[in-house]
Amino acid sequence: MLCLTDYFRYSFEDCQATADWLLAQTAVRPLVGIVCGSGLGGLADALKDQVAFNYKDIPNFPQSTVHGHAGRLVFGTLKGRACVCMQGRFHLYEGYAIQKITMPMRIFKLLGVETVMLTNAAGGLNQDYKVGDIMIIKDHLNMPGFAGNNPLAGPNDERQVLHKEKNSIKCEHEEIPHSDSRFGVRFPCMSDAYDRELQQLALDVGSELGYSDFLREGVYCVLGGPSFETIAECRMLHKLGADAVGMSTVHEVIVARHCGMRVFALSLITNKAVMDYDSEEKANHEEVLQTGKQRAVQLERLVSTLVTRLEHNNNYA
Numbered sequence: 001m002l003c004l005t006d007y008f009r010y011s012f013e014d015c016q017a018t019a020d021w022l023l024a025q026t027a028v029r030p031l032v033g034i035v036c037g038s039g040l041g042g043l044a045d046a047l048k049d050q051v052a053f054n055y056k057d058i059p060n061f062p063q064s065t066v067h068g069h070a071g072r073l074v075f076g077t078l079k080g081r082a083c084v085c086m087q088g089r090f091h092l093y094e095g096y097a098i099q100k101i102t103m104p105m106r107i108f109k110l111l112g113v114e115t116v117m118l119t120n121a122a123g124g125l126n127q128d129y130k131v132g133d134i135m136i137i138k139d140h141l142n143m144p145g146f147a148g149n150n151p152l153a154g155p156n157d158e159r160q161v162l163h164k165e166k167n168s169i170k171c172e173h174e175e176i177p178h179s180d181s182r183f184g185v186r187f188p189c190m191s192d193a194y195d196r197e198l199q200q201l202a203l204d205v206g207s208e209l210g211y212s213d214f215l216r217e218g219v220y221c222v223l224g225g226p227s228f229e230t231i232a233e234c235r236m237l238h239k240l241g242a243d244a245v246g247m248s249t250v251h252e253v254i255v256a257r258h259c260g261m262r263v264f265a266l267s268l269i270t271n272k273a274v275m276d277y278d279s280e281e282k283a284n285h286e287e288v289l290q291t292g293k294q295r296a297v298q299l300e301r302l303v304s305t306l307v308t309r310l311e312h313n314n315n316y317a
């Protein structure tokens, strides 16, 4: 019997058709996939030799509905390195099924992407954080996941894909091709979701660029949104170990890791989460977009320098 979520699911063949369509339109073969958070779409504008597609023109693609998310998939090069960039992402609160908002990660994989770099705007829960800080995400709390809303819920495509050249197992007499399920295994590990080498590289690059004063490392917590958090909720999330709160990224990270891509993610702290009943502050999307504009240059520099380093260091490529 079909359940409701089956109607929102994309099969391997659906994703392959979308990836094939894109690959037929551009000669760019990206190894790096970038996702721009709210108000951070300027990152995509930094790409050279652009070939861009509106989401509405891409077969099977969802549409962006949130202000600050342009809704374009941009191929191009960042300091000579081939990239694909989502200028606008999808969120649960837009009404999309979780399988739909994460489908672009599988498209990235089928385009040949090996490293995904995600950005988001987030509210700062950590009392030491200031508006404008950039937090390297080292781990996450997946609140919708606790309630069973995980992008990998539902059937896992267990059909095997053989990797003839890559990862083949050398035996005494013959080379046995390594096999894997279509996108990934039923029970993927998440304790290594955020690549530690890339986190260290980002700290190093941040220090070289003179960003150490506003560069942080912390835990991101995802909620469903779109309402911002109550004071009691912010206090609870902080006690649970979250440094920043938002409404995105984690679902994409889970799907990207499931299909074996390396993940690096950043939060721009666009506002301080309200933790005090005496506070006059109120979270709002305009402030989020405004802070994005103010930190756009540094965020773009950090990401583009990181991408360059991926190119020059085989350990990271």
Ligand SMILES: O=P(O)(O)O[C@H]1O[C@H](CO)[C@@H](O)[C@H]1O
Residues within 6 Å of the ligand: 036, 037, 038, 039, 089, 091, 119, 120, 121, 122, 225, 246, 247, 248, 249, 284, 285, 288
């Ligand atoms: O996570 P991104 O897409 O950056 O957007 C963040 O900004 C919006 C709230 O202002 C929410 O969608 C939140 O998740």
